[in-house]
Amino acid sequence: MTGQSVISVSNLVKKFGSFVANDNLSFEVYEGEIFGFLGANGAGKTTTIRILSGLSEPTSGKVVVAGFDAKKEPEKIKKNIGYMCQKFSLYEDLTVKENITLYGGIYGMSKNLIRERTAMLLEKLSFQAWGDRLISSLPLGFKQKLAFSIAILHEPRIVYLDEPTGGVDPITRRQFWEMIYETAARGITVFVTTHYMDEAEYCDRVSIMNEGRIVALDTPEGLKKSYNASSIEEVFVKIARPK
Amino acid sequence: MQTVIESSGICKKFGETVALDNITFNVGESEIFGLIGPDGAGKTTLFRIITTISLPDSGSMKVLGLDAIAGFRELRRRIGYMPGRFSLYQDLSVEENLEFYATVFGTTVKENYDLISDIYSHIEPFKKRLAGKLSGGMKQKLALSCALIHKPDLLVLDEPTTGVDAVSRQEFWDMLRKLRQHNITIIVSTPYMDEAMRCDRVGLIQGGRILTVDNPENIRTGFSAILYRIRAAEKYRLLIALRKYSGISSAYPFGDSVHATFRTGRIDESFREFLRSEGMENVTIEESPADIEDRFLELMAAVKTEQGK
Amino acid sequence: MKRFLGFVKKEFLHIFRDYRTLIILFGIPAAQIMIFGYVVSNDLKDAGVAFLDLSRDEVTQKLTDKICSSGFFRLTETLTSYNDIDKILKKGKTKAVIVFQKDFGRDLFAEGKTTMSVIADGSEPNMATLVTNYITAITTDFNIEQARAPGGAVSLISAQVRMFYNPSLQGHYMFVPGVITLIMILICALMTSVTITREKEFGTMEVLLVSPLRPTQIILGKVTPYFILSFINVIVILLLSWFVFGLPVKGSLVLLLAESMLYILMSLSLGILISTVSSTMQQAIFISMVGMMLPTILLSGFIYPIENMPWIYNWVSAIMPPRYFIIIIKDIMIKGTGFAYIWKETLILAFMTMVFIWLSIRNFRIRLH
Incomplete structure (x- = not known):
C-alpha cells in the first residue's frame, strides 16, 4: 500500500521535563490504510495520539497530519480528523438524531447536509426506526456502530479509534470491522490503538511502541514472520518482555 | 471432584430487561472456569449472585456447598472477589491497601504471604506508592493480592484483564495457573475470546443465556461445518465478493483473512471460477481448524435464527 | 474489634491524605466565622x-x-x-x-x-x-x-x-452559634455521605460487602473518625470565637459540649441516610449542599428570624434540625440558661437522630440493588 501519505512523522520527540515520552519517532501512514498503533501501558501511545490530533505540541521534529503542520496549524488538523473511543463518545440522554445533529453542528456542517447525512447514516445502519430513541436505550453493539458512523460524519481524512471493539460480541465486532473496511476503502485512513491484539490482526500495518520508541512496524504477516510468532500477541510479548 | 458452584435455573430481571435467563452450570474444585461473553451479557450480574451481594429472582445458587442466600455470612468469609473495576483505595499506598483488606478479613499479611508472594513480589518494590499512581498491570496485581489475602476457597474475578496490556495479561494468566496448586477454585469472566483457551472449562454467555459449557477444546471442535480460511490482498473486496456467492453459508472477517463456510460443505472449482469472475486474483483458500470464536459465532447465529422464528 | 479498628484507621488515612478534606474540615469554619460578620437585616412582623x-x-x-x-x-x-x-x-x-x-x-x-x-x-x-x-x-x-x-x-x-444579654449589640454574638450549627451539619453530613458513596463509586463497597464486615461495623467505622474530628472542630470554633471576638460561653460548658455531641451524632446519621439514597458522590454532595446548607442558612433562624417567615416556611423550618440546635446553643452561650430551658429542643434533636439512624439501617443494604 503506497498511496498518498496522510500522516507523516519524522524525528518526533516529546519531553515532559526530563522524561522522554516519545523518543525520535518516524513513520508514515497512507491514505485509506488501517493502521494499528500498539504498545504497553505507558509506552507513550497516548502522547503520540495527542500530538497527531493537534492537542499537544511536539518538543521537536516534524509532524504533518492531513497536510497540516501539527505545530503551526493544530486547529486545521482537528477539523480533518474524527475520534472515537470505546466509552463516553455519545450523550446517553440524547436521542440518536440529536447526537448526530450535535456532532454535525460542532464540525460546522450545514443543516441540510446534516439532515441528508443523518438519513443516509440511519439507512446504512438500518437504524431508521431508532432515530428518536435515547442512546441509553440502545444495545451496546448499536451504540458502537453509531459512534463510529458519527465520528466519520464530517468525512475526515483520518479517524482515530481507541479500542473500538473491546467488549462487544463477536458478531457485532465483525460488523464493526466491515464498517472499518468500508470506510478505509472510501479513502479515510483508520488509525487504531488497542490493547486487544486480536484487533491488530485486522489492520493493514501495525506498529509496536515500547518505552517511547517504535520498535516494530510492518504488516501483521510480516511481523509474525520476522519474530517467528504465530500471532501478533506473541510478537508483542516478545518485544515488550524480551527473555 | 467436588462441586464448588452449582447454579441451577438462575433468573434475574432489572425492570423489563432480562439480565440472566435460566443459568445452569457447575464449577468443580480447583478448576479455572471462564465465563466468556461480551459486555452486557450478564457476567457481572451472575458474579454478584455468586458472591452473595445480589439476589436472583428465581433458581438456586449453591457455592462451596452453601446456599448463596441463606449462607451469605459464611460465604463472605470464604470468597475472594475482584470486581470489574479494581477495587483499590486510590489514596492509600500499595501496602496500606493490602493491610486493610487483611484486617477486614481478620487476618494479617504475614499469615498468608506465601500465597501471594508470587504476585505481590512484582509490586513490592513500590509498596509505598499510592495505588492510584500504579499502572494498569500493577493495579491488577495488587487487586488480585488483596482478593487473595484471606486465602479464599473460591476466587471470583470479574474482567480482570480488561484495559491491561498483552504482557500483563499473559503474566496474569500465568499467576492464575500457579494458584491452582493452592486448591483455590477460580471463576473468571472476560470479553476476550482468546483467553478462553487458558481456562480448564468455559461457559459462553450471551444475552443472559449460557450458550454452551465445556472445556475449550471440545467447544472448538464442536464447530459443525467445514471452515475455510480465505485470504486476499483486498480483504474488503473479497468479503463483498463472498457475500455475493450463492453457495456461501457464512463469511466473517477474521484478522487478516475471512472465515467462511459453504452450503455444499466442501468447495469446488465453481467457487474459484466465481472468484475469478469477480476479478479476485491471488486468493489463497485453505481448510482450517475452527477457533473457539468461530464456534461462538456459530452458536450466536443459531440463537438468532431461533429467536427469529 | 480488630476489624473495626482497622477500618477506622483506614478512614483516618483517607482524611489525612486528602488535604482538601482537612481544609474543609478546619479551614472553612474559620473562614465562615469571618464571612458571616455582617448580618442581613429585614422587615419585622408580629x-x-x-x-x-x-x-x-x-x-x-x-x-x-x-x-x-x-x-x-x-x-x-x-x-x-x-x-x-x-x-x-x-x-x-x-x-x-x-x-x-x-x-x-x-x-x-x-x-x-x-x-x-x-x-x-x-x-x-x-x-x-x-x-x-x-x-x-x-x-x-x-x-x-x-x-x-x-x-x-x-x-x-x-x-x-x-x-x-448583649449590651453592645455585637453581631458576632449572633453568628458564632449560627456558624457552629451550619458547619457541623454540613461537615458531618457532607463528609459521611461522600465517604460512603465514594466507596460505592470506586467499587470498593462491593468488596466490603463481600467481606465479613457487618453493616454496623462499616457505618460505625465511617462515623467514628468524623465524630472525633467534628468534636475537635467545635472546640476549635469556640476557642476561635473566644480569642477573636472575646465571646465567652455564659452557660455550662459541659452542657454545651454534650449538646454538641448530640447534634454531631444527628448530623452524622443524616449523612449516612443521604449516602444510602445516593449512588454517586455528586448526588451526595448535591443533596447535602442544596438540601441542607441553604435551608440551614435561610430557614433555621440563623439569618432570618423565624417569626418573620410566612407560615409555610415556618412549618418547613420546624423539621430543620439546625433550628433547634441554634436555640440550644444560643441559650447556653449567650443567655447562659440551663437545661431546664432547652430540654424540649434537646428532646426533638434526640428524636430526629433516632429516626435518621433507624431509616439508615433500614436502607443500608447488605446487598446491591
Whole structure:
C-alpha cells in the first residue's frame, strides 16, 4: 500500500521535563490504510495520539497530519480528523438524531447536509426506526456502530479509534470491522490503538511502541514472520518482555 | 471432584430487561472456569449472585456447598472477589491497601504471604506508592493480592484483564495457573475470546443465556461445518465478493483473512471460477481448524435464527 | 474489634491524605466565622413584646394599643414587676419589654416630656435592632398625633433603649452559634455521605460487602473518625470565637459540649441516610449542599428570624434540625440558661437522630440493588 501519505512523522520527540515520552519517532501512514498503533501501558501511545490530533505540541521534529503542520496549524488538523473511543463518545440522554445533529453542528456542517447525512447514516445502519430513541436505550453493539458512523460524519481524512471493539460480541465486532473496511476503502485512513491484539490482526500495518520508541512496524504477516510468532500477541510479548 | 458452584435455573430481571435467563452450570474444585461473553451479557450480574451481594429472582445458587442466600455470612468469609473495576483505595499506598483488606478479613499479611508472594513480589518494590499512581498491570496485581489475602476457597474475578496490556495479561494468566496448586477454585469472566483457551472449562454467555459449557477444546471442535480460511490482498473486496456467492453459508472477517463456510460443505472449482469472475486474483483458500470464536459465532447465529422464528 | 479498628484507621488515612478534606474540615469554619460578620437585616412582623406598665393611665393605654395594633408587634404578656423581665426574655418568644414607670402620664402632662424604657433581647442583634427602631418610630408617630389632637399640647415621649444579654449589640454574638450549627451539619453530613458513596463509586463497597464486615461495623467505622474530628472542630470554633471576638460561653460548658455531641451524632446519621439514597458522590454532595446548607442558612433562624417567615416556611423550618440546635446553643452561650430551658429542643434533636439512624439501617443494604 503506497498511496498518498496522510500522516507523516519524522524525528518526533516529546519531553515532559526530563522524561522522554516519545523518543525520535518516524513513520508514515497512507491514505485509506488501517493502521494499528500498539504498545504497553505507558509506552507513550497516548502522547503520540495527542500530538497527531493537534492537542499537544511536539518538543521537536516534524509532524504533518492531513497536510497540516501539527505545530503551526493544530486547529486545521482537528477539523480533518474524527475520534472515537470505546466509552463516553455519545450523550446517553440524547436521542440518536440529536447526537448526530450535535456532532454535525460542532464540525460546522450545514443543516441540510446534516439532515441528508443523518438519513443516509440511519439507512446504512438500518437504524431508521431508532432515530428518536435515547442512546441509553440502545444495545451496546448499536451504540458502537453509531459512534463510529458519527465520528466519520464530517468525512475526515483520518479517524482515530481507541479500542473500538473491546467488549462487544463477536458478531457485532465483525460488523464493526466491515464498517472499518468500508470506510478505509472510501479513502479515510483508520488509525487504531488497542490493547486487544486480536484487533491488530485486522489492520493493514501495525506498529509496536515500547518505552517511547517504535520498535516494530510492518504488516501483521510480516511481523509474525520476522519474530517467528504465530500471532501478533506473541510478537508483542516478545518485544515488550524480551527473555 | 467436588462441586464448588452449582447454579441451577438462575433468573434475574432489572425492570423489563432480562439480565440472566435460566443459568445452569457447575464449577468443580480447583478448576479455572471462564465465563466468556461480551459486555452486557450478564457476567457481572451472575458474579454478584455468586458472591452473595445480589439476589436472583428465581433458581438456586449453591457455592462451596452453601446456599448463596441463606449462607451469605459464611460465604463472605470464604470468597475472594475482584470486581470489574479494581477495587483499590486510590489514596492509600500499595501496602496500606493490602493491610486493610487483611484486617477486614481478620487476618494479617504475614499469615498468608506465601500465597501471594508470587504476585505481590512484582509490586513490592513500590509498596509505598499510592495505588492510584500504579499502572494498569500493577493495579491488577495488587487487586488480585488483596482478593487473595484471606486465602479464599473460591476466587471470583470479574474482567480482570480488561484495559491491561498483552504482557500483563499473559503474566496474569500465568499467576492464575500457579494458584491452582493452592486448591483455590477460580471463576473468571472476560470479553476476550482468546483467553478462553487458558481456562480448564468455559461457559459462553450471551444475552443472559449460557450458550454452551465445556472445556475449550471440545467447544472448538464442536464447530459443525467445514471452515475455510480465505485470504486476499483486498480483504474488503473479497468479503463483498463472498457475500455475493450463492453457495456461501457464512463469511466473517477474521484478522487478516475471512472465515467462511459453504452450503455444499466442501468447495469446488465453481467457487474459484466465481472468484475469478469477480476479478479476485491471488486468493489463497485453505481448510482450517475452527477457533473457539468461530464456534461462538456459530452458536450466536443459531440463537438468532431461533429467536427469529 | 480488630476489624473495626482497622477500618477506622483506614478512614483516618483517607482524611489525612486528602488535604482538601482537612481544609474543609478546619479551614472553612474559620473562614465562615469571618464571612458571616455582617448580618442581613429585614422587615419585622408580629414580634413578641411584653409590657410592664406601672402607671396604668390613659396615655400608656393608648401607646400600648398603638404598638400592638401596628402589625409589627404582638402582645405576649403583661408584666407586674421588674423581676419578670429577665424570665420572659429568656423564654425567647418575647423580643422586647416596654416599661412605663410610675406616674408616666402625669409626668408627661406636667413636664411636657417623659421617658419610657425598651429592653430588648440582644442575643439576636438583628432582631433587637429592628424591634427598638420600630418602637422608637411608633412612639414618635404617637407624639405627633397627640400634638395634633384637639386641645393637645406639645408633649414628648422618648424611648430609652437597653439591651439585655448583649449590651453592645455585637453581631458576632449572633453568628458564632449560627456558624457552629451550619458547619457541623454540613461537615458531618457532607463528609459521611461522600465517604460512603465514594466507596460505592470506586467499587470498593462491593468488596466490603463481600467481606465479613457487618453493616454496623462499616457505618460505625465511617462515623467514628468524623465524630472525633467534628468534636475537635467545635472546640476549635469556640476557642476561635473566644480569642477573636472575646465571646465567652455564659452557660455550662459541659452542657454545651454534650449538646454538641448530640447534634454531631444527628448530623452524622443524616449523612449516612443521604449516602444510602445516593449512588454517586455528586448526588451526595448535591443533596447535602442544596438540601441542607441553604435551608440551614435561610430557614433555621440563623439569618432570618423565624417569626418573620410566612407560615409555610415556618412549618418547613420546624423539621430543620439546625433550628433547634441554634436555640440550644444560643441559650447556653449567650443567655447562659440551663437545661431546664432547652430540654424540649434537646428532646426533638434526640428524636430526629433516632429516626435518621433507624431509616439508615433500614436502607443500608447488605446487598446491591
